[in-house]
Amino acid sequence: MFLSFLFSTPAFAQKLPYQNPNLGSEERAKDLITRLTLEEKASLLFDQSPAIPRLGIKKFNWWSEALHGLANNDNVTVFPEPVGMAASFDDSLVYRVFEATSDEVRAKYHEALRNGKENRRFLSLSVWTPNVNIFRDPRWGRGQETYGEDPYLTSRMGVAVVKGLQGPAGSRYRKLLACAKHFAVHSGPEWSRHTLNLYQVKPRDLYETYLPAFRSLVIDAGVRQVMCAYQRLDDEPCCGNNRLLQTILRDSWGFKHVVVSDCGAITDFYTSHKVSSDAVHASAKGALAGTDVECVWEGYAYKSLPEAVSRGLITEQEIDKHLLRVLIGRIDLGDLDEDALVPWANIPMSVVNNEAHRKLALDMALESMTLLQNRNNTLPLKRNLKKIAVIGPNADNDPMLWGNYNGKPVRTINILHGLRSKMPAGSVLYDKGCDLVENKVTQSYFSQCSIDGKKGFKATYWNNRELKGEPVITEQITNPLKLTTAGQHEFASGVQLENFSALYETEFAAAQTEEIVFKCGATGSMQLYVNGTLVNRTNNWRTLLSRIPYKVEGGKKYKIEVRFAQLNNWQANIEFDFGREVDVDFSGLINKLKGIEVVIFAGGLSTLLEGEEMPVSYPGFKGGDRTDIQLPEVQRNCLKALKAAGKKLIFVNCSGSAIGMAPETETCDAILQAWYGGESGGQAIADVLFGDYNPSGKLPVTFYSDTTQLADFEDYSMKGRTYRYMADPLFQFGFGLSYTTFSIGTAQPGKTEIRNNENLDLSIPITNTGKRNGTEIVQVYVRKTGDSDGPLKTLRGFTRVTLAAGKTTTAVVSLPPSAFEFFDSNSRKMTVAAGEYELLYGNSSAEKDLKVVKVVIK
Incomplete structure (x- = not known):
């Protein structure tokens, strides 16, 4: 062994410092920067960074997606869409989902390289996930990618995602580089995102609503990338916004890692926003503001950075600052080292869509299921039913379950397949019934x-x-x-x-x-x-x-x-x-259903209708967003025809956003909000409808009655939006039914007076008063007494409690000092002010479902 060490040392010593895995990442990156030409430096700031063979630098792609499983790849595990995961209020399970996802990304990435395939877009170790924008308006087509409308819930979920993707903080190598997007005030509309200027966002809304999740991901999760958004904030494009990228992100929060642009956001400076004259000025503006990596569809503005240097618009030393962050990220992934040194490189392909991951996808789908209505205990369905009908455009629809920004699973259990698995052969009648949105048939x-x-x-x-x-x-x-x-x-x-x-x-x-x-x-x-x-x-x-x-x-x-x-x-x-095209006629459908009492209608939306910047021209839809939040008319008419025929109606609504379902609460006996449930979504729906699983999901977004309850889509004021600023929706944030009942007793705060730096534990008795085992999600909201400009209430804690029928336990929700933090208009920052606070606790955000205990901060 000693001789071996002697012979190997000289060879190792010949390595250049940037090639030496025993040196720190920053030292290696600084050495490499000294060996690069200015043109090479600029190219390494492209999202598709070319190889530099003379230095042994490989091609690297920054753009890959892992929103709910590895996207744009085949034969992977497809988990439920994030808004559905948020309905679980289970960040520990979300962590496991993304730990599994990062395993699959690493396995597929290294397998591709071992097979001689190029390091390409959508199969890299940098994943642009999670989306922690606040889903402030249900019309936004990309809200499905988020964790809902609440800053605290989004923060909890987002932190779990990042930790699952990046691996243990103390590891020598990062498993992946996650990305918090889109920084910071961004939630539609899709049709104006390249030109929209948000110049009336109140500081209170900015700091209490739009920034908290990003701050949590930077400070609590150590996220390694932040993506800046397309639109302008106070006249400056987000990717050229010094206030966002310097004052807040780096100076206040201490972010030391990579800022990436949304794709095309830098070229938008001169093609859409018209704040720069050309690519040269746009490249200098973006880099000086703090954007490190530029993503484009075609034609990099950052290719002009050498010219910007020659014209005195930016210095080479400034470019080196950006490149240092970029290279540290690549080195921390092990990109410059042999696979033998990187434990994550040895994850086998056998992990991809293995039984454990399939079960995880089903477990996540089950916890996402949110029961909104169950008149006369229509659900769960009885096992002695001789025949049922399954109707609707989403019943036999695999891709709908996959959501957007998705991979292709090995197999999909759709809703029809899941329900057929519960019934004897031949006892399920299926008919599509109608289209998602079209009133005519081709x-x-x-x-x-x-x-x-x-x-x-x-x-x-x-x-x-x-x-x-x-x-x-x-x-x-x-x-x-x-x-x-x-x-x-x-x-x-x-x-x-x-x-x-x-x-x-x-x-x-x-x-x-x-x-x-x-x-x-x-x-x-x-x-x-x-x-x-x-x-x-x-x-x-x-x-x-x-x-x-x-x-x-x-x-x-x-x-x-x-x-x-x-x-x-x-x-x-x-x-x-x-x-x-011919008009839809439901008479034939009704004739088929003679003798069948129970009809399950699987409808809602799909990612053919809601999503990112889509050329969809159906009534009620625009550019991937919606102009009307009601269920599409053809589906409403189909449900009315079924109701008029005397059927017992169970509506399974699949969507990534809130639907204005006021008419459906009258038409339907039961309503299950099933989101986009992933590869096992149909099995989860069937398990819930037939009582093999007791639903526990809670709404992570407010379900408004209709579009009239919404303010102007392009108005980013929180006034009248979400449960925090409006009180009379159709279904409240945090609401969801169970097949059992729970009683929540009087909470004990431990102390009623605390200092502004103290934690407070709230002990809440809870009893399962029904006849089934079940899970309740206990929620704690905080309201500052006398804060007339503040939210009606805001979520600051929650816990899942699983109880056998008839059993009682005590749920403990720990509230750190930040739970009492609100925006102070005098200091213009978030503070814990002295005074009285109300702690509202219960099983939804509705006032009728909450009890109150008061505490004083001295």
């Missing part, structure tokens, strides 16, 4: 097309993106197009999974003069031509169906061409059909 004309004497479409494929050269294969397609590379599926034999294109062509002879519609969408580039004229073009990173009306004349022929090209870094999907 009768397909696909089979009425032909080309070269053959029915259907001729499909021609090339292994390039330009539809050029010798085709790989030509074949005939006789069914509506629905193709995907997800799961490593080729579009056709011999066609590559990436870098390919396709042409689908046919001729349609119109039998009569009428308006037809084309229904099409793609992940990739797609153009639709009719008789050589372009009628629709999409260039998208997810598949969103468009409806394109087109007038045809009887007796005429129409040449239809669909041209498709796969986009770099993205899986490819395409859907295409066309035909005649």
Whole structure:
């Protein structure tokens, strides 16, 4: 051993300092910076950083997603959407979910590299998760990515996410680099996010509502990245905002790590916000404000940083400051070291979607289930039912359960499959019933097309993106197009999974003069031509169906061409059909249901309707957001028809946001809010409906009665918004029913007077007064007496209590000094002021569900 050490030492000593794993990350990074040219330094600030072979620096991608499992990858575990996870009020389970997610990211990443695949976007060790924006308005399509409307709940969940992703704080290497986004005042609308200027945000709203979760992730969780947002705050784009990125983030909170831009946010400076004249000035502005890494769709502004230096707009020493943070992050991941030194590099592929992770996905889905109504104990369903009907657009819908920013699971248990598992074979009648939003049904004309004497479409494929050269294969397609590379599926034999294109062509002879519609969408580039004229073009990173009306004349022929090209870094999907629309008629559905008493209607929304900056043009939807929060009209009409037929109705609402369900509370006997439940969401729903699991979920967002209860979408004032500033919604934040009942006794605070730096333990007796075992979530809210400008109440503590029927226990909720912290307008900061405080405790935020005890801070 001694001889071995002697022989190995000289070889090791020849390593340059930045290559030496025994040196500290900062020392190594500083050494590497001295060896780089200015152009190389700038390139390392790109989210897709190129390799620098002369120094042995590998290509590195900063953009990967792990919102609820590794996104944009196949055969991974897909957990429930974050807003559903928040309904669990179980941050310990959320931690385990993201610990499992980080295992899968590491395993897939190293397996890809071992197989000679390139370090690419969406498979890297930097994951842009969690989204801790406050879900202040239910119209926002991306609210599903958040942990709800409450700063404290969001903080608790966000801290758990970061710790699960990054690994133990004391580890030599970070497991992953998590990212708190989008800093800081950001929650829609999607349609104006590139130009919106928020210049009337009150300091109280900023510090009490919009900043706390980010502060917690920086100070309590040690998050390694913060992403700045698109819009402006007080005239300055967030990614060029010194107040946000310097005064608050670095000077006040002490953040020492990487700030990344939202994708395209720096180029927005001169293309959208018009605060910079060109890429050179935008790059200097972004870097000087504190943005370290620029993400773009195409064309880096930061490529202009060397020119900005030459023009005196920024110094090379300033660029070195940003690069130091970037390189420390990469070194802390082990990116410059051998895999043998990095324990996380040895996580085997067998961990991906293993039985433990599948069970975790089911457990998380079960805890997310939130029962909102159960008239006359309609639920749980009785086991002796001979037949049930399962109706609705989300019943037999796998992708809906996956949510957005998702991966593709190995298998999905959808709602129909889950319910069939509870009943004898043949005892479940299924009918889609209606579309998610369309009031008409399309009768397909696909089979009425032909080309070269053959029915259907001729499909021609090339292994390039330009539809050029010798085709790989030509074949005939006789069914509506629905193709995907997800799961490593080729579009056709011999066609590559990436870098390919396709042409689908046919001729349609119109039998009569009428308006037809084309229904099409793609992940990739797609153009639709009719008789050589372009009628629709999409260039998208997810598949969103468009409806394109087109007038045809009887007796005429129409040449239809669909041209498709796969986009770099993205899986490819395409859907295409066309035909005649006819009105929805529910009489046929009602006739099918004769003799069936119980109907489960699985409806709501999906990520085809709500999401990020989407070109959706249905009534009530705009750009991924909503303009009307009611259930889409076609679903309301279907439920009314079922009710009029005398059916016992159970409404399973799947959505990432609050639905204005006032009509449904009258129409339906039971309402289960099921969110987007992940790969096992259908099993969780079935387990709850049939009583195999007693629901315990609580709303992490307020369910308003309708859109009239909402203020202007672009107004970021909290006045009248969320449970903290409005008192009469349809369903309150923190509300959720159980199949048992609980009684909450009189709390004992231990002391009624404390100093402003003391903790306070609140002991709360709780009894399960029902006949089933169950879990209650005890919630503690704080209100400062006499604070007329402050919130009605604000959550500052909670705990899950599981009790057998008839049993009593004492729940203890610990309140640290920060639980009494509110914004002080005189000092213009968060403080714990002397005075009287009310502690409101119970099982929802509704006043009727809360008891009060008072304490005084001296």
